Amino acid sequence: MAILEIIKHPNPILEQKCETVTKFDKKLAKLLDDMHETMIENDGVGIAAPQVNVAQRIAIVDFNEGQEPIEMINPELALYEGADTDIEGCLSFPGIFGEVERFDHIKIKAQERDGSWYELEAEGYEARAILHEMDHLEGILFTSKITKYISQEELDAIIAEAAAEEEETV
Template sequence: MAILKIITHPNAILEKKCEDVTVFDDKLEKLLDDMYDTMVKADGVGLAAPQVGVAKRIAIVEIDPEEGTLEMINPEIIERKGSEVDVEGCLSFPGVYGEVERAYTVTIRAQQRDGQEYILQAEDFHARAIQHEIDHLDGILFTSKVTRYIDEEEFEGYEEE
């Protein structure tokens, strides 16, 4: 496995709508594995392919290692319910944190690494992470949705709650 370089803002690839994945092969599997290792090393809970320089609709989320990693290929949100404001950060914006309003529950349709389609419903922080990563695939940065920026000291207070 390889640790990939995380692209930081400003970089045009972060604001580009990504292309669908059409080939499900060993190259895709290696990218997913490398993205996972990169996310873990960076202490993140999600990572989208454009953040490692690949303009494809691929993202991963792992809230709890015991629950495993959610691999999303060509994901789309098919339903949103409720609303919640919480703090977000992003590996492409080191040290930047802000409050963002997102749906509390989302239902997505996506594909696994073998191309198999699935539907998943997630809520709360899991739903937030999924929405954040899917936004990356559409070239939407969390900073465009921040209602209030917070400093690192205040962010650490949120983490302890």
């Protein structure tokens, strides 16, 4: 496996619609493995193929909570409902964070690395991460959806406050 270069904005590949994957082979499996390793190395929870300079409909979400990574090839949104606003960042926009409204409950249909189809329902943060990565495949950047930018200092304070509240409940 290899660590790939993360493409940073304003590279035009980040704003183009990606091609449908039609070949499910060892090259695709290696790309998925390399994307996952790259995402972990860069402390991400999701990564899409255009972020590693590949204009194909491939994305991964992994919360590293003992579950298998969610590999999404040619994902489609099958159901969406509810709304939630939370803070997002992006590996292609280092140091930029902002509040983004997204659907809170989704169901997707996507393909596995062997080409077989599956369905997945997700809520909350998991749904947010999946939608963020699916947007990449359409050339949609999270910065186009930010309603309020958050500084690094504000983000650090929010994280510290959440950690303190969690300690109080334990």
